[in-house]
Amino acid sequence: MTDKKPNLDDFVPKAGEAKGPYSAGDFSADLDYSGDAAADGTTLDDIDTQPMYINIGPTHPATHGTFRVYCKLDGERIKKAAVDIGYLHRGFEKIVEHRKYNQVIPYTDRLNYCSGLVNNIGFCKAVERMLGIEVPERTQVIRVILMEIQRIMDHMICVGANIVDIGALTNFWYFFNAREKLNDVLEALTGARLTYSYTRVGGLAWDLPEDFRERVKAALEGIPKAIRDVTGLIKKNRIFLDRSRGVGVIDAEKALSFGWTGPCLRATGYPMDLRKVRPYYHYDQFSFDVPIGANGDVYDRVFVRIAEMEESLRIIYQAIDNVPGGPINVDNKDIVLPAKDEVHNTMEGLINHFKLVIEGVKPPPGRIYDSIEAPNGELGFYIISDGTGQPYRIKVRPPCFYLMNTLKYLIEGAMVADIVAILAGLNIIAGELDR
Amino acid sequence: MANSEQQKHDSLVERVSARLGARVLETDRSYGDLVFVVEKAAVHEVLSYLKNDEKFDLLLDIAGVDCVKLPEYRERFELEYILYATGKDHRVRVRVPVPEFALDVPTATDLWRAANWAEREAHEMFGFVFTGHPCLKRLITHQQFEGHPLRKDYPVMQGQWCATTSSLEEELEE
């Protein structure tokens, strides 16, 4: 509950320490079976085997979304794999061309539905940059608090589901219980449980309630205990270590070539975090660290996320006591809806409201790309405006898409049971992957 | 911070115009970003210069655009490569106008492996054909889908039923 710096030495293994029984060095499917020799020296090469083809998905246990991994197996090893996605393709990019900018916000909620507010904020940030406005200080700090709360919630789902797939079910309940308390706070603030749609272009939908600070602090009290419980169960657990150390190893250069960003890239040892490198919304004035892994395996990805949860706690405690006062929306009548008493009592307010609802916010014609550090990586929006109230084209840069691209190369050479551990460590959210 | 970003843009524009002057049709500096508009034949040369010499090691995204309803445009389609140099914290975009009846573009998978799926998606949504791509098939729409949905002449509500899930033999051997 205090502002204690987490002891990252506990989390981060020393470099070079974790080499599993097989390390996917250069992703060659040239398998070396010499380590698997039986007592009389025969290996799988001596047996005349035929490959078996299995299908994993699209109906999964309801934690990771729908996609399909098609594997060609030789025994328990995967010789070749193919990944099929698109089972949750909802046509986001086509349908937003027929909506106004503020109507796009609920669609962005459903991209990475575990952290809906982050998507809202990313989209509004891009549109606001296009409009050339800057939101007031109060809104910036509130957005930082909400993003960090969502980061904690997203990491809880990811790590919880990851460990469930490895076999430990108890941690899921610890994390979900703590997450429910945070969700209650956000539900009291926004009115919805999962798809918040709280931001608007130019600010927020409405202001914080008066007891928000107390509610957030009460909800955050249970989180350090949940993190301690979970790490206590898995940190020295033989089964967890065997299933996650040395599994799904990738080095930083290959990860960058594949387009990785976010905690998975930081787990390979590369210190890339948009909040530090290109700070926005006063992130450079908060003191927090960026946890980095050593080996780039599943163990590192899990513990980088857990350490990031602690860092987010630090940021929230610094921010929640220092929320500045003032307005929450930009003072521009072409962007923000007028107050209700103006709408009902004055003619100008009525016409302003009417025009904003019917025609929408109209950014000048142009193109922009803007991104934020979402819990999963760099979430970017490339928006083209033609001057009307409807966007001409919105392209989402989903972090999971590039992580999923790599899955084929990560699992070739591994065993079937590792597919689950690797997949869960990448935190694939199908809503963002397929849009 | 904004000044240093503009300085990085300026120095990059100098180096690129010194090295590849004729290849770059235009540089766009709106909203503080830097965009190079490059003709289709020179795309691979410009991208490999940016990756190898200027150290743009992260390909963030490849966005396809159908410009037919914009007030002014060069060709009907455009491809936009969004690049980021992690060492220098520098972000740059490369825009390539692609004519409607010559949709072949050289692939970028030999430079960044991230381009693999990004190009597949641009292919199925708009129809670009990336020459040299290892496996250019549909990715997020189903294999029996006909047409390119993100083009402006594809009606938004026209769904197409899918009867079977596809076998993935081709992707397996990729």
Added chain:
Amino acid sequence: MGMKTDTYTKNETGLITTRVDAMINWARKNSLWPLPFGTACCAIEFMSVVSSPFDISRFGAELVRFSPRQADLLLVAGTINYKLAPVLKRIYDQMPEPKYVISMGACASSGGFYDNYATVQGIEQIVPVDVFIPGCPPRPEAILDALLKIQKRIDREPSPKRGVDRRHELAEKPADE
């Protein structure tokens, strides 16, 4: 254990058979094994229903089974698009009778606000549905309410007839819930 004499099954109004029916229905309704066919955000809400405090195991439906051969309640949670439609149909066909389908959320019931080229506008076009739950996503209490409605529907089932789809019989009876 509400015992009702089912008057529309005119051939089987004996005392013993209705008691046996009631007992079978009681056992069935309190031990539903759901198959969460979760695709999108509604799947996360279903995960919340399974956790505390909205515990679904109070109603007996705790044992989620991801194999269709072992499940009897198909809970379609999330958007179904045209690529996933044959998969959904196949999973539904693989489930043994008696089976029930809950369509959870706006996207599964009607396509939601994704009225475009990719989304099936309602899973009724593919599988027959017993209960629709509106909401985007529905509250966990709404999911529990749907489960109670399925339990009421199971209560009204006559003694099992082999291989006959009794949905049209159940539909004709006026709603008394």
